[in-house]
Amino acid sequence: MTFQSNGGLYFNSGNGASQTLNAPVPSDTWLHIVVTYSANRVKLYLNGELKGEYKVVSLNTLSNSSFRLGYNLHGHFDDLKIYNYALNATEITQLYKQTEVAEEVVNIPDANFKAALLAHTPAIDTNGDGKIQKSEATAFTGHINVSGKNIADLTGIEAFINATILDCSNNPLTTLDLSKNAALTQLFCNDAQLTTLNVANGNNTSFIQISAQNNSNLTCVQVDNTAYSTANWLAQPFRFDAGVGFSQNCAASTGIDNVKYNNITTVYPNPARYRLNIEVKEAANISIVNMLGAVVATHRLNSGNNTIDISTLTKGVYFIISSNDGVSKSSATVVKFIKE
Numbered sequence: 001m002t003f004q005s006n007g008g009l010y011f012n013s014g015n016g017a018s019q020t021l022n023a024p025v026p027s028d029t030w031l032h033i034v035v036t037y038s039a040n041r042v043k044l045y046l047n048g049e050l051k052g053e054y055k056v057v058s059l060n061t062l063s064n065s066s067f068r069l070g071y072n073l074h075g076h077f078d079d080l081k082i083y084n085y086a087l088n089a090t091e092i093t094q095l096y097k098q099t100e101v102a103e104e105v106v107n108i109p110d111a112n113f114k115a116a117l118l119a120h121t122p123a124i125d126t127n128g129d130g131k132i133q134k135s136e137a138t139a140f141t142g143h144i145n146v147s148g149k150n151i152a153d154l155t156g157i158e159a160f161i162n163a164t165i166l167d168c169s170n171n172p173l174t175t176l177d178l179s180k181n182a183a184l185t186q187l188f189c190n191d192a193q194l195t196t197l198n199v200a201n202g203n204n205t206s207f208i209q210i211s212a213q214n215n216s217n218l219t220c221v222q223v224d225n226t227a228y229s230t231a232n233w234l235a236q237p238f239r240f241d242a243g244v245g246f247s248q249n250c251a252a253s254t255g256i257d258n259v260k261y262n263n264i265t266t267v268y269p270n271p272a273r274y275r276l277n278i279e280v281k282e283a284a285n286i287s288i289v290n291m292l293g294a295v296v297a298t299h300r301l302n303s304g305n306n307t308i309d310i311s312t313l314t315k316g317v318y319f320i321i322s323s324n325d326g327v328s329k330s331s332a333t334v335v336k337f338i339k340e
Contacts, residue, residue, distance in 0.1 A: 029127050029135045030078075030104070032096045038086035047129050048096030050089065106132040108156035116146040117156075134159055143167070147188070157181065168192070169211070179222075190214050190239070196250065198222040204229065209237040212244070219243060219317075219336070220250035220291065230316045234340070242271065243336050245317025247291040263322050264335050266305075271338035274311045279304060280322065289319045313339045 034045040043053040069077070087095070108114040117132055118125050124140050125132060137159035144163050148170040157166070158180035167188040168176070176189055177198045184201065186209045194215040199207070204224040210233065212218065221244060223229040229246040232238070266279040278286070280301050288297040288310075296318070299308050320335045 029133055031127070034087065034092050034095070036086040036092075045089075045092050045096075047127065048093045104133050104135065106134055106137050106156045106159040108132060110151055110153040110155065112149050113146060113151045113154060113156065116149045116151065117144075120144070120146075132156070132159070138162060141183070147171070174217075185209075187211070194218045196220075196222075198250070200224050200248065207233075207238075211237075211239045213239045213241055215241060219245065221246050222250040223248065226291065226316070227314070230314065234315060243317065243338060245291045245338075249292070264320065267320065267335050267337055271340045272310060273340045274309070276308050276310050276337060278306050278308065278320065280306070284322045287321045288313070289321055291317055310339055315339055 032045075032047050036043045036045070037056075041053055041055055044051050069080075108117065114132070118130060122142060124136055124144075126136055126139070127133070137156075138161060140160055141162045141164060143165040144157075144160060145167045147167045151168065151171040152173060154168060154173060154176055157168075157178065160166075161180060162183045163181060164183050165186040165188075166178070166181070166184060169188045169190045169192065171192055173189070173192040173194055175196045176192075176194055177196075178184060178187070179198050179200050182201045182203045183206075184199075184203075185206050187199065187207070188211045189197065190211040191214040194212070195217045197212060197215075197218060198221075199210070200222045202224060205228070212221070218241065221229070221240065223246045226246050226248055233240070233246065263281050263284055264278060265281060266277070268277050270276075278301060280303060283303050284301050286299050286301055287295045288299075290296050296313065297308075297310075299306075301322075317336060317338055320337060322335075
């Protein structure tokens with residue numbers, strides 16, 4: 001059994017008889033290959049499936065005949081077995097399933113996501129077995145496009161550590177964790193239903209574009225460095241909905257929610273750069289809190305319209321908290337604004 005220069009598998013049984021698998025055998029992944037001889041027929045199986053067969057008069061089993069296995073193979077053999085009888089198709093399928101390494105297959109629980117990856121162009125399922133092996137996911141270095149496929153769960157994307165572009169827009173996704181996808185440079189997750197987005201992959205400076213707009217329930221994006229993202233991701237080609245902020249720990253940041261206006265009736269302009277107008281029903285003390293929950297300023301407001309200076313604040317998302325108890329969330333009115 002030899003491997004041809006085009007990657008095809010070739011088996012020569014002697015006596016001038018041979019069989020070649022015309023389709024190239026996939027590379028960079030483990031393969032299960034079985035050759036059987038019975039009733040003057042030689043059969044070749046690849047990953048549990050019959051791929052070719054031919055008729056021979058007899059096998060050349062003379063003591064001085066050569067036996068070559070894996071000639072011209074640039075790879076490795078493992079777990080070689082020689083049987084004294086011919087395995088049938090059922091036994092070969094069972095044997096293949098037994099030798100599959102479960103941890104080498106990417107867990108993709110969402111059927112629509114799996115179907116999109118299996119049908120993807122360029123091909124991701126390079127060995128055509130209807131599964132995505134970790135080796136296949138790792139080998140993929142291009143653009144993953146699964147836009148508009150009715151995908152609700154992108155579990156499995158973490159295996160694509162070398163993918164550079166991901167388009168998962170127009171899907172009913174609520175959570176997207178890309179913390180393992182350090183090679184990403186472009187992300188399109190707009191027009192979804194995201195409530196959490198984690199792009200803290202240790203390589204945020206490589207992003208050249210992110211489109212995450214039209215996710216009305218998304219308020220915080222987890223990033224590598226809050227200051228860097230705030231300084232560099234608030235203008236085209238980075239697109240987020242108004243009010244979305246960046247944090248290195250969104251789980252802690254979202255402890256303060258944007259709730260319905262009570263005492264505070266109007267906040268404008270929003271976003272604001274130098275001054276912020278706040279209209280309240282009754283006189284109140286307010287605190288301005290950043291995404292990490294730290295109080296960065298306090299003000300006393302009179303009933304009606306008030307103008308406060310925010311020129312010294314760094315760019316980012318802030319919360320105005322109006323309550324009799326300072327930052328007590330139980331009795332607070334909380335309004336979110338963006339400092340440009």
